[in-house]
Amino acid sequence: MMWLNWKTISWAAMTAERLFSGGGHIFPLEVKRAAVRRMNLRLDMRGRAVRLTLPRFVPLGPALKWVDEKRDWVEMQLAKLPSPSPIVPGMVVPLGDEALTLDWAESYPRRVVRIGDQLRVGGPLEALPGRLTRWLKRQALERLEAESRAMAAEHGLPLTSVGVGDPTSRWGSCSSSGAIRYSWRLILAPDFVLKATVAHELAHLKHMDHSPRFYAVLRELLGNDPKPARDWLKAHGQKLHGFGRG
Numbered sequence: 001m002m003w004l005n006w007k008t009i010s011w012a013a014m015t016a017e018r019l020f021s022g023g024g025h026i027f028p029l030e031v032k033r034a035a036v037r038r039m040n041l042r043l044d045m046r047g048r049a050v051r052l053t054l055p056r057f058v059p060l061g062p063a064l065k066w067v068d069e070k071r072d073w074v075e076m077q078l079a080k081l082p083s084p085s086p087i088v089p090g091m092v093v094p095l096g097d098e099a100l101t102l103d104w105a106e107s108y109p110r111r112v113v114r115i116g117d118q119l120r121v122g123g124p125l126e127a128l129p130g131r132l133t134r135w136l137k138r139q140a141l142e143r144l145e146a147e148s149r150a151m152a153a154e155h156g157l158p159l160t161s162v163g164v165g166d167p168t169s170r171w172g173s174c175s176s177s178g179a180i181r182y183s184w185r186l187i188l189a190p191d192f193v194l195k196a197t198v199a200h201e202l203a204h205l206k207h208m209d210h211s212p213r214f215y216a217v218l219r220e221l222l223g224n225d226p227k228p229a230r231d232w233l234k235a236h237g238q239k240l241h242g243f244g245r246g
């Protein structure tokens with residue numbers, strides 16, 4: 001039997017051994033034969049599939065057994081995927097160390113206002129996700145800019161500008177011209193994580209690498225150990241990426 005492309009095994013032909021679950025999703029196993037020397041298993045996060053590439057003459061049976069041996073590892077990786085958490089009325093919005101409840105009614109004023117531990121917002125329901133996300137981005141920029149400017153001033157660092165974006169693979173970046181950009185999603189993380197990320201990017205204003213000298217500056221800026229923040233992002237970062245999606 002020959003498979004020419006990833007799509008040849010259809011959903012209808014899927015058996016339990018060819019399905020993986022993780023992060024609230026089901027991922028089909030897709031098999032392709034190619035001129036490769038050995039079997040290769042890859043997680044395609046965007047296509048949401050587990051992909052097996054087989055050398056042309058390896059039979060499928062033993063290959064599927066081999067895949068099954070890797071099942072635990074694969075499902076562990078899949079569990080780390082962002083679990084989508086769409087913006088809906090009544091949801092809890094993490095904001096730094098606080099947890100705010102989203103209080104929506106069409107008749108409320110459209111502008112997001114914070115009242116105690118509630119975020120109140122009105123207007124059409126379909127505009128709610130965009131409205132809240134824009135508000136969160138503004139909060140993120142305000143907070144990250146204030147923290148960065150204060151820390152840079154205190155330590156005499158040549159910070160030029162602060163911006164926010166939504167990169168998928170990094171929480172911050174620093175250019176040699178002194179411009180720093182952060183993920184706006186840091187506003188959804190506890191304060192110590194946001195602060196440690198700010199200190200990390202500012203430390204790059206002195207050293208553009210991750211050398212021991214860099215870490216010495218980072219510790220000095222932060223005043224304590226940056227590792228707990230890094231661990232937190234490793235464990236929960238995907239949750240931040242799932243916010244507002246799905």
Ligand SMILES: [Zn+2]
Pocket residue numbers: 200204209210
């Ligand atoms: Zn870095």
